Ligand SMILES: [Zn+2]
């Protein structure tokens with residue numbers, strides 16, 4: 051893996067990350083193909099959105115199809131017919147958030163099998179073993195995840211320190227560092243000092259990439275921004291900085307301004323299934339009756355396969371047709387997923403271009419101007435966070 | 447010429463024929479061929495870009511009832527969509543985004559339609575809209591057609607949509623009404639400027655009743671002073687009458703024949719029979735249902751022959767189906783080509799829910815060149831079904847449509863190069879070589895959609911807000927799922943009877959929540975973690 055920076059900005063990175071299945075441009079949004087499929091889209095359709103790096107969830111793949119199938123087929127790329135890059139999480143987050151009886155010990159995550167009540171154990175070694183079988187281009191360490199809003203300082207410190215120890219076990223267990231890039235995950239809740247301490251410790255392990263974990267769990271946006279801004283200045287220029295679970299457009303652009311460059315979220319495809327389109331003017335619920343006779347594209351000027359007219363080689367899908375079939379035929383969800391994923395990737399392409407052309411502050415001002423009818427409606431957390439990095443949203 | 451017969455009826459006993467249907471702006475359709483059935487203007491699960499690239503359906507069958515919503519309050523959007531700058535894009539193409547080369551056939555109702563509880567009125571046909579049944583008269587229908595401009599339209603027919611043949615008196619009334627409605631339809635048709643040019647062709651309905659009950663109607667259809675000059679084709683609701691039509695009404699013989707019999711063709715065996723009877727365009731009612739059931743079709747025509755292909759015979763004798771599931775890994779033999787060890791018959795399809803496919807790197811059908819088979823294994827399809835992922839049905843639809851496309855192109859090849867005897871022999875080989883029915887898909891079908899789940903009593907307001915600014919508030923701005931009851935048309939069980947069901951009971955989720963809960967850990971589902979017992983044993987040993 052190699053990363054080359056395209057800009058010299060001390061904070062906002064634009065770069066090319068070369069991975070085993072081809073180069074990807076950072077900053078990047080990664081759609082989440084949870085169970086080795088992106089919600090009804092063929093790999094070819096996903097490729098059409100410009101996606102070259104998507105996520106699979108280790109926890110889900112471990113359940114279905116199971117490690118033996120992944121091994122027999124030669125990994126997740128082969129399983130899903132995806133020629134480009136894959137990132138997998140460690141499975142720990144899902145384990146803890148989905149299994150209420152999970153209990154974390156030094157060994158790993160202990161839980162009762164929901165199937166037969168047998169006590170089970172997920173260790174850093176298991177997680178890496180499965181990710182090695184999956185063959186993803188980027189793999190994540192097993193971490194001790196705690197909600198950032200947890201008031202228990204002692205437990206938070208324990209989780210942070212254990213995550214460092216588990217990182218060492220993950221590095222030791224990792225059998226294919228030449229083809230799979232292991233990222234550490236910085237923990238420490240909302241405690242800035244603890245985050246800095248964790249960052250220092252993990253940077254010493256010199257993993258190819260760095261992730262910030264435990265966020266997007268219901269903390270205030272101000273707190274989120276403080277954590278990201280505290281960590282990114284400590285990171286080396288030539289390593290990707292991945293903030294896990296972030297996906298709302300304004301969160302993405304603000305996070306880039308704060309120095310992060312990799313993001314993932316299930317939201318664009320999930321919300322598509324409820325008839326919601328992401329646009330530069332905000333979310334559009336196409337199930338609303340006002341769109342019944344709306345024969346315009348999902349978003350005017352959008353370059354996705356759905357929104358482009360037939361003359362432009364697209365499908366010329368109308369809001370009216372989505373309204374007609376939303377929650378009725380799966381085709382409407384697929385079309386909206388194509389649009390939403392395209393929107394997210396295109397947003398990051400534009401962010402990147404503006405960084406390279408040294409006009410990112412102007413871009414971000416226009417982005418908020420499009421999204422909100424008046425500056426008075428701009429979220430305070432975004433205005434404040436951007437001020438810290440010398441971007442004034444209210445500046446004309 | 448709209449329809450030309452390239453090779454007429456092969457013999458007195460075999461009416462199969464080759465033809466070509468040409469409509470300006472559409473791909474010419476070589477016949478016999480199949481027409482894809484749509485639901486609410488979509489070929490289920492297939493987005494138009496996938497259709498363009500990988501399916502290229504020659505024709506699509508659409509139902510007006512799928513587009514009529516809240517018609518008492520507002521005009522259905524399909525009647526309002528602005529005209530495209532390109533004359534090749536009909537409003538129907540524009541609204542559905544279906545590929546412009548695809549021929550559009552409009553019918554008042556779906557091929558497999560819900561039975562109207564009150565029957566049809568004298569004035570018109572009862573159609574099932576999202577707000578319940580309403581009557582569609584011929585003038586209203588023609589007015590809609592003038593705005594939608596399909597390539598082919600099927601006028602109203604007094605169909606009962608019942609499993610049982612109606613009593614003689616009702617049959618007589620069916621014929622009378624259909625004749626009256628068609629007369630009204632044909633007189634109304636030229637009054638609309640957009641239809642006067644003759645681009646929209648009319649396929650007159652033929653009723654699913656015996657010839658003696660509708661001979662007067664058929665007489666008028668075939669009469670040069672009657673309906674014949676305005677009629678370009680026939681839409682059969684029961685194919686059995688076709689030989690009598692060809693014998694008794696030679697003037698109807700040059701017309702292309704479309705079969706729309708909903709229950710008439712549950713397997714490819716029935717399709718071959720329809721072709722032999724002289725049907726040119728066939729709707730394939732089992733196609734979407736077979737895909738939904740998780741079955742990938744594996745039949746080819748003519749069937750692989752042990753006589754003519756000795757290598758096939760070797761494969762067949764070598765390869766007894768494995769006793770142990772999952773042991774077939776690495777085998778490059780196509781078990782779809784294996785006959786059942788007891789019956790000696792080849793399967794029409796393979797149930798991808800079956801755990802035998804869990805580790806199989808093979809495509810659904812080795813000889814298939816479709817997008818699915820070129821790129822994806824049975825193991826992946828099995829996984830997708832098992833995980834209730836929507837892509838399973840997308841990939842199955844691509845494959846199954848391709849199998850049908852290949853099936854019909856092979857049918858045309860055989861017809862063009864063979865005598866009647868050779869054709870009949872090929873059909874017999876198919877009947878002898880393949881099982882009578884599709885295997886049963888053993889898993890859940892996708893969530894009932896569209897037509898099968900029209901809400902009762904109209905849509906409730908889903909979201910009062912015009913713009914959903916929840917995004918800005920932070921949490922996931924998901925709209926709530928809709929009402930909990932719906933009308934279900936159970937195609938399999940009770941032939942179009944409607945019933946009320948609770949969604950939470952009947953619905954198979956198309957989409958599992960990505961954060962699916964712990965119950966999803968199945969028997970293998972302990973997955974990558976190991977049991978404490980094993981871990982402790984290891985720890986003890988180490
Ligand atoms: Zn779009």
Ligand SMILES: [Zn+2]
Pocket residue numbers: 810811814815816817818819820844845846848
């Ligand atoms: Zn295929």
